[in-house]
Amino acid sequence: MKTRLHAHIGTLRQLEILLAVAHHGSVTAAAKALHLTQPTVSMQLKKLSEAIGSPLFYQVGRDLKLTEVGEVTTESAREVLLCFERLDMKLTKLRGLTSGTLRLAVVTTAKYFMPHLLGDFCRQFPDIDVDMTIGNRAQIVKRLAEGEDDFCVFSHPPTNDDYQLAEFLPNRLVAIAHQEHPLCQRKRISLKEFASQPYIMRENGSGTRYAIEQHMTRHNCELNVRMTIESNEAIKHMVMSGMGVSILSEHTLTFGGSAGLSILNVGKLPIKTNWYLVSLKSRPASPIATALLEFAQKNNRLQLLEDLER
Ligand code: PGA
Numbered sequence: 612m613k614t615r616l617h618a619h620i621g622t623l624r625q626l627e628i629l630l631a632v633a634h635h636g637s638v639t640a641a642a643k644a645l646h647l648t649q650p651t652v653s654m655q656l657k658k659l660s661e662a663i664g665s666p667l668f669y670q671v672g673r674d675l676k677l678t679e680v681g682e683v684t685t686e687s688a689r690e691v692l693l694c695f696e697r698l699d700m701k702l703t704k705l706r707g708l709t710s711g712t713l714r715l716a717v718v719t720t721a722k723y724f725m726p727h728l729l730g731d732f733c734r735q736f737p738d739i740d741v742d743m744t745i746g747n748r749a750q751i752v753k754r755l756a757e758g759e760d761d762f763c764v765f766s767h768p769p770t771n772d773d774y775q776l777a778e779f780l781p782n783r784l785v786a787i788a789h790q791e792h793p794l795c796q797r798k799r800i801s802l803k804e805f806a807s808q809p810y811i812m813r814e815n816g817s818g819t820r821y822a823i824e825q826h827m828t829r830h831n832c833e834l835n836v837r838m839t840i841e842s843n844e845a846i847k848h849m850v851m852s853g854m855g856v857s858i859l860s861e862h863t864l865t866f867g868g869s870a871g872l873s874i875l876n877v878g879k880l881p882i883k884t885n886w887y888l889v890s891l892k893s894r895p896a897s898p899i900a901t902a903l904l905e906f907a908q909k910n911n912r913l914q915l916l917e918d919l920e921r
Pocket of ligand 1: 718719720721746747748749764765766767768813816817818819820822
């Protein structure tokens with residue numbers, strides 16, 4: 612009698628677990644992401660490795676690294692799961708666009724407006740589930756490369772022929788200061804003078820920081836960075852407490868509140884960019900993802916909402 616396939620290459624769930632551990636580099640992080648306990652993840656990995664007959668990982672310090680067998684299995688696991696996703700999409704299509712999960716990964720700054728867009732979208736398609744991950748640009752770039760989501764949201768997307776970019780909303784990076792700051796009295800401030808103020812910067816890997824650094828280099832200016840903080844909200848509070856000035860996306864003020872802060876009129880600012888829904892071309896677009904894309908591009912409610920808040 613022929614042996615059943617999963618007797619020597621594991622079950623689908625085990626392949627999912629393998630992918631999560633490979634992605635997160637640790638059992639603990641994978642267990643958290645999958646909402647499983649750590650022993651369950653370890654046990655399933657052990658069973659998978661026994662079925663295959665070879666170790667899949669080895670330990671380097673606190674990280675797990677894939678063995679060659681692990682690499683090959685991971686690659687095929689991705690294809691297998693993609694195949695299941697395609698089947699799911701076909702079935703969703705047959706049932707009509709009424710259910711399914713929309714997977715999104717958004718950079719930290721996009722968390723101010725994406726919930727508003729999704730709120731409207733989900734009212735139109737009430738049976739859709741949304742799975743949204745938030746991280747800084749560097750973290751979301753990694754997810755995009757691995758094709759984990761239907762869309763990633765960036766204003767500074769990585770440029771690569773493998774990615775499809777769809778612009779859907781303007782993004783302005785504005786200079787902010789405490790409302791009692793002496794620069795608030797000034798009608799016009801040069802970029803050089805603004806740059807000489809103690810500056811509160813986003814962390815390495817942030818798209819906001821990336822755009823600001825590029826802009827400053829283009830205009831031959833160097834910021835007087837005093838502090839680095841990995842949260843837009845914490846930066847706003849630091850600015851409110853008079854610790855320095857900063858440049859943040861205007862969405863952090865319009866949707867996130869601007870009490871105690873003023874926007875400065877600085878030459879060569881704001882930095883104007885756009886938000887993009889970015890997808891991996893090789894990842895088949897689900898009907899829900901296609902519907903979101905159309906909705907985001909047609910829907911100017913976000914812009915209206917923001918104008919109202921302004
Ligand atoms: P950030 O990214 O939230 O990581 O700063 C924003 C962006 O991509 O522009």
